[in-house]
Amino acid sequence: MxxxxxxxxxxxxxxxxxxxxxxxxxxxxxxxKSAEAIILGSSKDxxxxxxxxxxxxxxxxxxxxxxxxxxxxxTKVIAEAASSLNAEVIVLSNTTTGxxxxxxxxxxxxxxxxxxxxxxxxxxNGFTVRKSVFSGKAYAxxxxxxxxxxxxxNPNSFTIVEVGGNAEIAALSATVDAPKIEVVSVNKVSxxxxxxxxxxxxxxxxxxxxxxxxxxxxELAGLLGAATACSRPVADIHWRPHxxxxxQTGLAIAPNLYIAIGISGAIQHLxxxxxxxxxxxxxxxxxxxxxxxxxxGIVGDAFEVVPKxxxxxxxxxxxx
Amino acid sequence: MKILVCISKTPDTxxxxxxxxxxxxxxxxxxxxIINPYDExxxxxxxxxxxxxxxxxxxxxxxxxxxxxxxxxxxxxALGGDEAIRVNCDxxxxxxxxxxxxxxxxxxxxxxxFTGKETIDYNGSSIGGMVAELLxxxxxxxxxxxxxxxxxxxxxxxxxxxxxxxxxxxxLVVSCQKGMAEQRIPNMKGIMGARTKPLKxxxxxxxxxxxxxxxxxxxxxxxxxxxxxxxNAEELVRLLNEEAKAI
Numbered sequence: 345m346x347x348x349x350x351x352x353x354x355x356x357x358x359x360x361x362x363x364x365x366x367x368x369x370x371x372x373x374x375x376x377k378s379a380e381a382i383i384l385g386s387s388k389d390x391x392x393x394x395x396x397x398x399x400x401x402x403x404x405x406x407x408x409x410x411x412x413x414x415x416x417x418x419t420k421v422i423a424e425a426a427s428s429l430n431a432e433v434i435v436l437s438n439t440t441t442g443x444x445x446x447x448x449x450x451x452x453x454x455x456x457x458x459x460x461x462x463x464x465x466x467x468x469n470g471f472t473v474r475k476s477v478f479s480g481k482a483y484a485x486x487x488x489x490x491x492x493x494x495x496x497x498n499p500n501s502f503t504i505v506e507v508g509g510n511a512e513i514a515a516l517s518a519t520v521d522a523p524k525i526e527v528v529s530v531n532k533v534s535x536x537x538x539x540x541x542x543x544x545x546x547x548x549x550x551x552x553x554x555x556x557x558x559x560x561x562x563e564l565a566g567l568l569g570a571a572t573a574c575s576r577p578v579a580d581i582h583w584r585p586h587x588x589x590x591x592q593t594g595l596a597i598a599p600n601l602y603i604a605i606g607i608s609g610a611i612q613h614l615x616x617x618x619x620x621x622x623x624x625x626x627x628x629x630x631x632x633x634x635x636x637x638x639x640x641g642i643v644g645d646a647f648e649v650v651p652k653x654x655x656x657x658x659x660x661x662x663x664x
Numbered sequence: 665m666k667i668l669v670c671i672s673k674t675p676d677t678x679x680x681x682x683x684x685x686x687x688x689x690x691x692x693x694x695x696x697x698i699i700n701p702y703d704e705x706x707x708x709x710x711x712x713x714x715x716x717x718x719x720x721x722x723x724x725x726x727x728x729x730x731x732x733x734x735x736x737x738x739x740x741x742a743l744g745g746d747e748a749i750r751v752n753c754d755x756x757x758x759x760x761x762x763x764x765x766x767x768x769x770x771x772x773x774x775x776x777x778f779t780g781k782e783t784i785d786y787n788g789s790s791i792g793g794m795v796a797e798l799l800x801x802x803x804x805x806x807x808x809x810x811x812x813x814x815x816x817x818x819x820x821x822x823x824x825x826x827x828x829x830x831x832x833x834x835x836l837v838v839s840c841q842k843g844m845a846e847q848r849i850p851n852m853k854g855i856m857g858a859r860t861k862p863l864k865x866x867x868x869x870x871x872x873x874x875x876x877x878x879x880x881x882x883x884x885x886x887x888x889x890x891x892x893x894x895x896n897a898e899e900l901v902r903l904l905n906e907e908a909k910a911i
Contacts, residue, residue, distance in 0.1 A: 353823075353824060353825075358824065414802075415793065415796075415802075415803050415804075415805070416796070416797075416801075416802050416803065419797065438789075439824055440805065440806050440821070440822060440823050440824060441823075441824075443789040443790075443793070443805055443806070444793055444803065444805040444806075445793070446790070446793070447758070447762070447789070447790040447791070447792070447793030447794040447797065448793045448794070448796060448797035448803070449797075450759060450790070450793075450794060450797075450874065451759070451762070451793075451794050451797035451798055452797055454874075455874070456759070456874030456875045457758070457759075457790060457874070457875070458875065459787075459788050459789055459790055460787055460788070460789075472878050475787075476787060477785065477786055477787055477880070478675075478681045478784070478785055478787075479677075479784050479785075479787060481681045481882075481883075482681050482683075482880055482881065482882050482883070483880065483881050483882075483883065484786075484877055484878075484879070484880050485877070485878040485879045485880075485881075486875050486876070486877060486878065487875060487876050487877075487878045488874065488875050489873070489874060489875065489876065490874050524802040524832065524833050525802050525804065525830050525831070525832045525833075526830065526831040526832075527828055527829070527830055527831075528818070528829040528830060528831050529828070529829045530823070530826065530827075530828045530829075531826050531827050531828070531829075532823075532825050532826035533825055533826050537825075538824040538825035539825070540824055541824065544910070544911065568911055586808070586842060586843055587822065587825075587826070587827070589842070592677055592701070592784060593701060593702070593705075593841075593842050594842060596787075600910055601904065601908070601910035601911065611677065611678050612677050612678075615677070615784070618883075621910070622904070622908045622910045624900065624904070625889070635889050635891075636886075636889070637886060638886075638889040639886065639887075639889065639890065639908065640889065640890050640891075640892060640900055640903060640904070640908070641889040641890070641891050641892070642891070642892050642893075642894050642897055642900060643891065643894065644894025644897070645894070648894065648897075649894050649897045650897075652897035652898055653897050653898070653900060653901055655898070656897070656898035656900075656901035656902070657901055657911070659901075660901060660905055660911075
């Protein structure tokens with residue numbers, strides 16, 4: 345059986361977890377097994393709808409302690425469930441939650457882990473999983489030699505396949521320890537699309553000259569339903585918050601579309617965005633290295649070009 | 665307070681990525697090796713700051729690797745730390761590395777174990793969590809702020825779309841990222857002092873590898889940029905809509 349862990353935020357299943365669910369269903373199909381899911385804590389979502397992604401059964405573990413994420417406790421509960429359900433493959437999404445649990449699970453279940461997977465496993469000869477390495481500059485095919493396998497899937501790297509049907513819901517009991525970590529507060533940027541899961545990202549660099557000009561970025565992002573991001577210097581001089589910094593030392597993202605405005609494209613910046621499907625670069629310097637990594641480019645002044653783009657987007661979106 | 669900081673050797677951020685031996689090995693010829701930036705800038709510097717606040721803090725650095733790691737270990741010692749330990753081992757599998765770290769940590773009874781959030785070569789984000797599980801300790805990943813308070817610590821960590829503040833007991837494993845500290849450059853006194861700091865080499869404990877690299881490959885080259893006339897910037901939106909089907 346293939347078991348997928350569904351990660352929630354405020355009682356709602358994350359988009360990356362739906363990708364993981366669909367991926368788990370495909371892995372199960374490949375192995376001739378069934379795909380089931382596990383979700384911890386209370387959920388506001390209709391869990392039977394997971395059937396749409398190929399999940400046969402959703403195991404729920406309800407306990408007040410589990411409404412707060414704790415890697416140690418979550419690991420114990422998932423490991424116990426995986427053992428009693430005889431899971432052969434466990435799939436998680438490679439988000440901050442997945443990155444905290446997957447390695448612990450690997451140790452607890454003596455199961456080899458490939459984190460940051462970008463494709464379905466090759467099961468023709470052993471069990472090999474493709475992952476992104478060298479900060480997006482290469483791929484590695486990693487063989488797992490243990491009998492239980494764990495895969496954490498990079499967000500935005502697997503296209504959801506809808507198959508229809510309803511999932512069965514089953515309550516699972518588990519031993520839940522007292523947490524050693526107390527969550528004091530959670531501070532979320534509400535209303536925004538989380539950067540790591542965003543389908544479209546509009547990003548700005550020093551070429552925008554100052555934080556007062558960020559309206560161009562946020563307006564375009566708003567029209568496209570995109571998340572906003574920035575380059576490292578912009579975060580370092582506090583024009584934008586640190587959590588928006590994408591690049592080698594910031595967040596690595598892989599959106600469908602990445603629009604870079606006034607960013608030269610240093611190798612460290614590219615390391616965080618080079619897995620984006622389509623890259624658009626707007627920069628007035630024709631020598632900017634970013635153009636080499638781009639699919640579309642405009643050599644021009646952002647202050648003249650971006651308003652034209654905003655108007656054109658308004659037209660196709662039917663916004664007056 | 666006893667702190668263990670795990671440091672890894674990685675190719676420089678600007679290194680050319682190529683493979684040898686039928687694409688099974690990283691081509692290391694001419695590559696400049698550095699301390700993994702997350703381990704150096706955030707984990708190590710934050711630990712040094714803690715020691716600066718409380719000089720009674722014992723700060724040990726740990727690398728799992730072969731003798732080729734020694735230059736980066738000396739560089740780390742030049743930044744700070746009392747001594748370094750190298751577990752003599754060829755690195756290839758995260759569980760093997762974590763097992764070596766856990767063995768050293770168990771022996772040393774550390775209150776805090778710091779790692780970087782990931783290495784810039786393997787991008788596994790696995791070592792901290794594995795070490796924590798091997799030692800049955802709590803683990804906070806992607807920490808952006810860390811402060812000792814009372815008998816425990818207050819840690820801010822990144823979560824999707826925001827941050828979370830946690831209160832944890834010690835001993836504790838923390839993976840560190842941007843925000844924890846600012847990058848430092850070793851000074852001459854540090855570099856001179858690092859030469860005489862103890863660097864202990866211990867043999868690896870026996871363990872099974874769970875994974876192995878079958879092959880590497882490079883992403884296909886981009887077809888090349890399609891440039892749009894800035895006077896006709898609207899054309900970009902048409903291309904993104906009709907050709908790339910991205911909006």
